[in-house]
Amino acid sequence: MSFTQDLARQTATLRHQIHTMPFNRELAEGTLDQARFRDYIIQDAHYLEGFARALALSAAKAPDAPSVAQLAGSAAGAIAVERELHGHYMGLFGVSAADFATIEPSAACDHYVSHLLRVAATGDFSEAVAALLPCFWIYRDVGKEIAQESGAQNPYAAWIATYAGEAFDQGVNRMLDLTDRLGVAATDEGRARMHRAFARSCWHEWRFWDSAYHGESWLQPAALADVA
Template sequence: MTFTDELRKENDDIYQLIFNHPFVQGIGKGELPKQAVEHYIKADFEFLNAFVQVYSIALSKSTNREDMAYFHEQIQFTLYDEVQPHLNFSDYIGVRFEDLQGHPLPPSGDHYIKHMLYHANMGSLGETLSALLPCPWTYLEIGQELIKKYQPTKDHPFYKWIHFYAESGHETEQMRKRLDAFAANASTEEKLRMKDAFRKSCQLELAFWEMSYTCEEWPSNKAVTQ
């Protein structure tokens, strides 16, 4: 069993909670509150900006061209390819994607990006990848689970979103292989930190879906609107 196989097995409980979350199931059913989708897009745009920052830090800490090339490719993928699912969601709510950019992160999203940035700045490349991997890996499996359960056709409102992530296996597999390579040379203590970073990111992935579905706000903002 590889290191990433272990990570997947140890965190299956959170994966199942993510698959069964009402936002995720709403994607499969093609029925979601538009306010929740808008909240998600606003937060995810900023989250992916942070992903690029984390990849950039990892790139700056890389000592060989293979790692440099990998992180450079991931920056390009995040900046350009992952626009497509956002456009699908934007079309669903009838709001221009450009109008959903530049908004403050809600608490759970803010916590998540600072968790990733902490490991990128303070930890090893193995820790950094451990904090990053749950995002692409859970989305890959979400897409696959939704296709299996709902078998969406091209007239499904989230067909493009679902298939984009269901077919993102190459990105996840590349990250897994790189993380397994780092783990092979890591000490016991570092592996424990890597496992902790991975599980917390899984928890924060679940929190991100809940944040979006409930339109989570900072307490002071919520008090003002009541």
């Protein structure tokens, strides 16, 4: 069993819940409420900026030039997705750049980005890669599964095509290969840290979609909510 297969085995229950959660089931059916998807896209644009920063920070810790190039290239790719895919949907939903600038990251988005940046800043390179992997891997698997069920008339077809596409698949495979190499080379303690970072990011993936589906943001004490 490879290291990434072991990561998948230990998070299988949570990953199954991600595939079957209402947001992704309704996305596959094309019945997901447009307002929910719009709010998700806005938060995803905030998230991808932070994700790109975590990739770039991790790239600076890479032990060799190919790994630096891989993570730096993925950071540039995350920004490209934000500009193209999110630009498409924000234009469709009438969300201008000025509108976007007034919308703060949700609690789930902020929490996930903070986790990635913390691991990238304070962990070693292997731990950082493990924390970054779920965003690649889970989106690829969810996108491919939805693509098998969904038709061209799905209103979210552009999103589905992005994450089910060959280009994204190749990037995910490179990240899986890198993680396997790092897992083999790590000590037992290092592999344990990689497992923890990976599992926590899987939880954040679930939380991000669940928060978007339920329209959750920052909870406030009752007294502060009354003032607002």
